[in-house]
Amino acid sequence: MTSQVRGGQLARLLGQWHALPGRRRSPDYAALAGAVRGLLADGRLPLGVRLPAERELAEALKISRTTVTAAYRELRESGHLASRRGAGSWTMLPGGHRVASSGLWTPTDDLDMIDLSCAALAAPPELIHAARSAAEDLPRYLHGAGYHPTGIVELREAVAQGYADRGLPTSPEQIMVTSGTQHALDLVLRLGLPPGGSVLVESPTYPNALAALAARRARIATHGLALDGTGWDAELLLGSLRQTRPRMAYLIPEFQNPTGHLMPAELRERVVAAAHAAGTDLVVDESFVDLPLDGVELPPPTAAFDRHSRVVSIGGMSKPYWGGLRIGWVRASAPQVQRLAAARVGVDMASPVLDQLVAVHLLQAAPAIAAARRSQLTVQRDALLAALAERLPDWRVRIPRGGVTLWAELDGPISSALSRAAEEVGVRLAPGPRFGLDGTLERFLRLPFTLPAPELVDAVGRIAAVRYDLDRASRPRWREPAVIA
Structure with a gap:
């Protein structure tokens, strides 16, 4: 069923639409149409939504x-917009578009685009050898049906050993293999969060986590992160847990996406204690834990402070290895893992055996792969920082000590407008509002440093050019093929 936005709701989303850049040089109807396209472009107005009737919107505005x-x-x-007599008008896209893996609606002929919307690395060279070795191991599993709801034993043992190496004793029975970290989060939400349940998240946070929570119709409260310092205000975070007593909290303590912050050990311990007192389950996303930079020493895992099975950790292969290898995992108590396996039956039964075997061989080579990744990311991060300092010196950027992204504070609330303009010159960006709720964070932009240094420098040059063009533009320029859904 197509959802509908009412006149008053759309009016609130449009805000001061008549005060957009170049407003005086365009008629009212053009400015209004451009503002609606802008809402589509930063994801605040979804596709397939029925707009209010003309009279209703006119009265609201x-x-x-x-x-x-x-x-x-x-x-x-x-x-x-598509309209049909008697049925109304609903939002849509121009022809010749598709949904890219980044979540952006893109044209089919964008091969020359510098894509900074996706914070992921290309596959490491070791993947080919791992795939060949996995194929050689596969015959050992062909005698069975191939369904392993909690994952093959070899991989569960390897993941458990990874936690043990970080100082958190873990048995294979505490590990469940999933089809990526997002799948792990979805299963945890299915098991632990009833529809309409309350959840505390950081702001900004990972957009696909917000999408998963929206699918559960969760009531979301946020804890705002600062650009400087550790990011988390301890008293505010702990106070939010005590006062709101959410059913669940979703946190990214290792090189938080998108800010790159690293939560200190003392705060991890206090958060776990506060969650237990509030009756809150903590879902800890460890997607970037393998990517510390500059020799940063990692604090103990958040679950190391857990004495009451309140912490569920999720992680996977996408960030340190390759996104095309859809392998993730959940670390929880053994009874929780069994309940997750039972919930999984209605989703996908089990992860592919061959992919799991590839993951086993990659984890065996983890020290060498991780060292190469850290060296690569350090060079690319420093190249991006230098280019920003030279071309966009008014932007405020904190140097992340791990992960794969910068969180830049811009020189104005222009993130969505800048993203649309950058698309015109071949750079795809993920604007700040994608990482929060209700269209906020327009002063911020996530910039991953996962591409080769020359491409990052080139991208910054193009972004700088259109940034200064925004101040001189006679009217908004909307690029039809790049709408964020």
């Missing part, structure tokens, strides 16, 4: 119905 009629007509002509 206190403008003439003729203006709304002309704006809807322009949106239909640009391919962003």
Whole structure:
């Protein structure tokens, strides 16, 4: 069923649409149509949503119905609105678009695009050898049905050993292999969060985690992170847990996505204690734990402070190894793992055996792969920082000591507008509002340093050029093929 946005709701989303850059040089209907396209572009107005009737929107905006009629007509002509007599008008995309893995709606001929919307590395050279070795190991599993809901024993043992090496004794029975970290989060939410349950998350945070919570119709509260320092205000975070007593909290303590912050050991211990007192389950995303930079020493895992099975840890192969290898895992108590396996039956039964064998061989080579990744990321991060300092000196950027992203504070609330403009010059960005709720974070932009240094420097040059063009633009320029859903 198509959802609908009411006139008052759309009016609130549009805000000061008549005060957009270049407003005085464009008629009211064009400015209104451009503002609606802007909402589509930063994800605040979803696709397939029925817009209010012309009269209703005109009353909500206190403008003439003729203006709304002309704006809807322009949106239909640009391919962003479909209308049918008696059925209304709903948002859509121009023809020739598809959904990319980054979550962006993109054209099919964008091979020359520098994609900074996806914070992931290309596959390491060791992957080929691991795949060949896995194929040689596969016959040992062919005599059975191939369903292993908690994962093959070899991989569970390897993951458990990884936790033990970090100072957290773990048995294979405490590990469940999943089809990626996002799948792990989805299963944990299915098991531990009833529809409409309350959840505390950081702001900003990982967009796909917000999508998973939205699918559970969760009531989300946020804890805002600072650009400086450790990021987390301990008293505010602990106070939020005590006062709101959420059913669950989702945190990224290792090189938080997108800010790159690292939670200190003392705060981890206090968060676990506060969660236990509040009756809150902690879901700890460790996607970036293998990627410390500059010789940073990692604190103990958050679960090391858990004495009451309140902490569920999730992680996977996507960030340190390759996103195309859909292997993730959950670390929890053995009874929780069994309950997760039972919940999984209605989702996907089990992860592919061959992929799991590839993961086993990659984990055997983990020290060498991780060292090469850290060296590569350090060079690329420093190249990106230098380019930003030279071309965009007014932007405020904290140097991350791990992970794969910078969280830049811009020189104005222009993140969505800048992202649209950058698309015009071949750079795809993920604007700040994607990492929060209700269209906030327009002063921020996530910049991953996962591409080769020359591409990052080139991208910054293009971004700088369009940034300064924004101040001189006579009217908004909307690129149709790149709408964020």
